[in-house]
Amino acid sequence: MKSICIYCGSGFNGDPELKESVEKLASLFISKQINMVYGGGNVGLMGLISTAIMANGGTVTGVIPQFLFDQVPHIELTQLIITENMHQRKKNMADISDGFIILPGGLGTMEEFFEVLTWLQLGLHNKPIGVLNVGGYYDHLFAQMDVMVKQKFLRQENRDMVFNESDPEVLIAKMDQFNGITDELWFKERNLT
Numbered sequence: 121m122k123s124i125c126i127y128c129g130s131g132f133n134g135d136p137e138l139k140e141s142v143e144k145l146a147s148l149f150i151s152k153q154i155n156m157v158y159g160g161g162n163v164g165l166m167g168l169i170s171t172a173i174m175a176n177g178g179t180v181t182g183v184i185p186q187f188l189f190d191q192v193p194h195i196e197l198t199q200l201i202i203t204e205n206m207h208q209r210k211k212n213m214a215d216i217s218d219g220f221i222i223l224p225g226g227l228g229t230m231e232e233f234f235e236v237l238t239w240l241q242l243g244l245h246n247k248p249i250g251v252l253n254v255g256g257y258y259d260h261l262f263a264q265m266d267v268m269v270k271q272k273f274l275r276q277e278n279r280d281m282v283f284n285e286s287d288p289e290v291l292i293a294k295m296d297q298f299n300g301i302t303d304e305l306w307f308k309e310r311n312l313t
Contacts, residue, residue: 121248121296123155123181125217127232128165129225130192138224139168141254145221145288146172152292153179157217159209160184160200161192165223171195183213210235219248219295224257241278246300250283250291258284 132138146169149156156173159166160182170180179198185205194200203209214220214236222233239245251258262284268274283298285291 121154121218123157123217125157125213125220127229128223129229130161130166131164132168138254142169143172148288148292149173150176150178155179155181157181157213160194162195183209185209222251240281248295248298250295252288252291253284253286
């Protein structure tokens, strides 16, 4: 993977464990020469990881719609792409990335995560998706996905397409091994039994 998209919060709760994990992820991006693609802002976790990568010689591509560019603080990046709207932003971020990592965040992060996961299920891309689950932040989300499987609204194969790890190094190693094979029969078999 030469370029990985990071979805994360525009806020940061000050958790030292999360900060340490994000800094470790930034170091891995630099050592493996992975370009980070993200939403272009300099606030919260977005700012924490982009600043860490840029300050230590890495590369970062920010993708931001004009209306947010005009409102949100940003830093000098390797590349900054300004789009007309959020839809173009998300498509651009996905198109130029070889994989996706989800860090803690709020509604926007959840929406981006489930969109690329749905696209993977539909076969619209074959890129790995990993959740950096620091301090159990996403434990309840994965438990809900297990309920969806149990209640037969989600197939186990699709649930298993996401890597769930608390260590950035383990997460990237697993993402590197992703085979990109998706279930082509999801739309034919409406009965999940």
